[in-house]
Amino acid sequence: MRTKQEYLIRYEDGNLYCELADIWIDPNKPVKKALITHAHFDHFTFGCEEYISTKETAILLKERVRDNIKIKTFEYGEEFKINGINISFHPSGHILGSSQIRFIFAEEKWLISGDFKLQKDQTCKQYEIVKTDYLISECTFGLPIFKWDESNKIANDISKWITNSPEKTSLLFCYSLGKAQRLLNEISQTSFKGNIYSHGSIHKMNNSYRELGIDIKDTIKIENKKKIDELKGSLILLPPSLSKGSYLKNFKNIQTAFASGWMSIRALRKRSGYDKGFAISDHADWDGILEVVKKSEAKNVFFHHGDSEALSKYLVEKESINVLSFGK
Amino acid sequence: MSLKKFSELFGDLDSINSTNNKIEVLRNYFLSNDPIDNSWAIYLLTGKSNKRFISGRYLKNLFSQIYEYPQWLIDTCYLKVGDSAEVITLLLKNKTNSRKKKLSNISLNELLSETIPALSKLNEEEKNLEIKNLWETLPEDNHLIFNKILTGTFRVGVSIGLITKSISKLINIEEEIISHRLMGDFKPSIESYEFLINKNINLQELNSKPFPFLLANTIEDKIFKNSINDFQFEWKYDGIRMQLIKRSGNISLWTRGQELVNESFPELAEKMFHIKDNFVLDGELLVWNFKEQIPFDFSLLQKRINRKSPTRSIQIKYPIIFIAYDLLEINGRDIREIKLENRRIKLEKYFSKWQIKTENNISDIFKICDLIFPKDWPDALTYKEKSRENNTEGLIIKKKSSIYSSGRKKGIWWKYKVDPMQLDAVLIYAKGGSGRRAGLYTDYSFALWKDKELIKFASAYSGLTNIEIKELDKWIRKNTIEKFGPVRSLKPEMVFEISFEKIQISKRHKSGIAVRFPRITKWRKDKKINDADSLENAYELMKKIS
Numbered sequence: 001m002r003t004k005q006e007y008l009i010r011y012e013d014g015n016l017y018c019e020l021a022d023i024w025i026d027p028n029k030p031v032k033k034a035l036i037t038h039a040h041f042d043h044f045t046f047g048c049e050e051y052i053s054t055k056e057t058a059i060l061l062k063e064r065v066r067d068n069i070k071i072k073t074f075e076y077g078e079e080f081k082i083n084g085i086n087i088s089f090h091p092s093g094h095i096l097g098s099s100q101i102r103f104i105f106a107e108e109k110w111l112i113s114g115d116f117k118l119q120k121d122q123t124c125k126q127y128e129i130v131k132t133d134y135l136i137s138e139c140t141f142g143l144p145i146f147k148w149d150e151s152n153k154i155a156n157d158i159s160k161w162i163t164n165s166p167e168k169t170s171l172l173f174c175y176s177l178g179k180a181q182r183l184l185n186e187i188s189q190t191s192f193k194g195n196i197y198s199h200g201s202i203h204k205m206n207n208s209y210r211e212l213g214i215d216i217k218d219t220i221k222i223e224n225k226k227k228i229d230e231l232k233g234s235l236i237l238l239p240p241s242l243s244k245g246s247y248l249k250n251f252k253n254i255q256t257a258f259a260s261g262w263m264s265i266r267a268l269r270k271r272s273g274y275d276k277g278f279a280i281s282d283h284a285d286w287d288g289i290l291e292v293v294k295k296s297e298a299k300n301v302f303f304h305h306g307d308s309e310a311l312s313k314y315l316v317e318k319e320s321i322n323v324l325s326f327g328k
Numbered sequence: 329m330s331l332k333k334f335s336e337l338f339g340d341l342d343s344i345n346s347t348n349n350k351i352e353v354l355r356n357y358f359l360s361n362d363p364i365d366n367s368w369a370i371y372l373l374t375g376k377s378n379k380r381f382i383s384g385r386y387l388k389n390l391f392s393q394i395y396e397y398p399q400w401l402i403d404t405c406y407l408k409v410g411d412s413a414e415v416i417t418l419l420l421k422n423k424t425n426s427r428k429k430k431l432s433n434i435s436l437n438e439l440l441s442e443t444i445p446a447l448s449k450l451n452e453e454e455k456n457l458e459i460k461n462l463w464e465t466l467p468e469d470n471h472l473i474f475n476k477i478l479t480g481t482f483r484v485g486v487s488i489g490l491i492t493k494s495i496s497k498l499i500n501i502e503e504e505i506i507s508h509r510l511m512g513d514f515k516p517s518i519e520s521y522e523f524l525i526n527k528n529i530n531l532q533e534l535n536s537k538p539f540p541f542l543l544a545n546t547i548e549d550k551i552f553k554n555s556i557n558d559f560q561f562e563w564k565y566d567g568i569r570m571q572l573i574k575r576s577g578n579i580s581l582w583t584r585g586q587e588l589v590n591e592s593f594p595e596l597a598e599k600m601f602h603i604k605d606n607f608v609l610d611g612e613l614l615v616w617n618f619k620e621q622i623p624f625d626f627s628l629l630q631k632r633i634n635r636k637s638p639t640r641s642i643q644i645k646y647p648i649i650f651i652a653y654d655l656l657e658i659n660g661r662d663i664r665e666i667k668l669e670n671r672r673i674k675l676e677k678y679f680s681k682w683q684i685k686t687e688n689n690i691s692d693i694f695k696i697c698d699l700i701f702p703k704d705w706p707d708a709l710t711y712k713e714k715s716r717e718n719n720t721e722g723l724i725i726k727k728k729s730s731i732y733s734s735g736r737k738k739g740i741w742w743k744y745k746v747d748p749m750q751l752d753a754v755l756i757y758a759k760g761g762s763g764r765r766a767g768l769y770t771d772y773s774f775a776l777w778k779d780k781e782l783i784k785f786a787s788a789y790s791g792l793t794n795i796e797i798k799e800l801d802k803w804i805r806k807n808t809i810e811k812f813g814p815v816r817s818l819k820p821e822m823v824f825e826i827s828f829e830k831i832q833i834s835k836r837h838k839s840g841i842a843v844r845f846p847r848i849t850k851w852r853k854d855k856k857i858n859d860a861d862s863l864e865n866a867y868e869l870m871k872k873i874s
Binding site: 270314 | 343398401404405410414415418419421
């Protein structure tokens, strides 16, 4: 077995780092060169000299940070070279523009899964199976209790939830980039035909998606002083950060829900403080992670982002796959 | 009607917070389902019986066996979910999605009156096969309900009061009547449901049933503004609250938990039989120290509670007494509407009559509670402080002008408990919680100093706010020394004030002491571990009290 220093990619200060290329992946501190897998803020930090991402991620990021950051972009599948290492982005199915990143050096392939899901999502490219020798995978939902329902079933549940309380205003909390657009896309295909409003942060992302050629249902930007009667029976999409605090006082007679994979567990649902939870996620469930591990044909797997103890033990015992640890 | 309807009801009740909406959902359910299914729904929702057909452990083992799933993986999932029935439900999603068997559409009644009882008649192998078959033929939406009923863990945030309200709304009859009809034994059947929703009130039918209990609230400061003469004072006994009923010559003993316990206390029923009058008494059952005329510890009463048909020697070893607080009905006349002070006069009058007129001596098993007469509120406080001397928990204060209504009605009865005993202790272990607290470290063990060593003395899991729990959970994860399964040993750093009700010598514990009802009353961030109490302090506390 190689030592930590001999791996092409390793953990350094809690970040994935490729020393040969002197490049960081989604670093949480300012560095010279950063590869960005997707435009969620927990994968981005200000102050890097140069960012590299897909075209879509770059556009979404620039819209979100409104700052003059320098981003070099590549198409999915397009190879580029840094210090003799071939690098390419591949769709990861998480949100629009999200990617896995493959490194090839001296015929050895490494694949960083990024955040990913296998489920159908009409707002972004489907996950692409990429073969590799080493796989670094996320495992946010790395337990077999996580098994996602089809997203149209969840959308129908949401539609029913709204229409069953016609006297109420239904507030659905979800991440403003990715989840919100996916939900809008799904809900527009259900029997719910009432008004849909969205918070400014979500509205902005909807527009960006449309500019990038994704069909997102038109929503009304929510104004603070909307008449309560107008909102009756309608759906409002809001970012989770607004669920606590005084923002909700703008509304009367509401019901609230949170759309997240964690909502599949009753205890978490109860503790969340929302009336209702819809278990829909942009991350892979247990089966999804296993499928990617197998289909990637990786001989060696690393996990990050999540509690990987059980998943690792399972792969070693049941599937005889070599699971390694960076020894953070 | 299908089980699916009940699963939906469960889902709705589980996710609705507003009481009015819950009542509405229940009303709609009752209106659109068969009487027999409604009857079962009420039975389950009121938690009348949570019979366990198999244990959670059995359920998990069975799943592991059938689907060749590693046990450790199920256990890891359990730590996240905190409920065996739910873990298996979630895991089943992964297993039965692609099934081809025809789904069965059984009703709640069929499930509870046929399918599940039939399971207990099978041998283990047949039983396992049948459960597997049910998992694979029941629609996925029903798995949680099924697993929960199997493991006797069906619970949802619905109180008896809520059920009472929704039935009362359904048929437009006062809650009190419904509440009374719901008391005691409830056998699910078409008849029991129809009795419940019967618009004609026939008191005769309620004959064997206890009245809804009136409960005391925690003392409020505003009470001290009132004249002391407006109140009746009693000792707060730590026994089993009960209604002792004699109607048409039949005796029934009902606990506040609505269990009929005649069989556990035959000597009481036998004695009461000799009284000529019919009556309903509200009171407390205790194991009594006749020499000192004070109750023995609750722990002795526990030796009697779960033992049906106790032998003569058990009866002698743990002698019981029923202490009557109140007279609710006399010779068929419901007197709950008359003032407490007048009920008390009647109680005393009838009691002395029974003492004189009854052939057998009844006072060796039955008495009425002594009243206390404090001069003023400071005097009441003195009485309260003395309550440990006679093994009571404090005082019960009752408004003399009050009628006997039901539930925890405000402004009528108060409990004034002795201040708890307290020690500052160091957090040394934490364990994952279950149910609502799954995935968080919420079960804590605390230690006291003995020389330079920390010795575990109590475990507690209540008293912290949700915010504190989250904060402490984070700290626990960062300050773990070692993991043993679900338990983590922790860096001794955090000090908590632990309150408890009783402290006594115990040979079973390494610390040599045992405390009753330990709970966290303060997170002493201001204290370092050297400021925590020692076992010696605990022993001193024990001496001071006894």
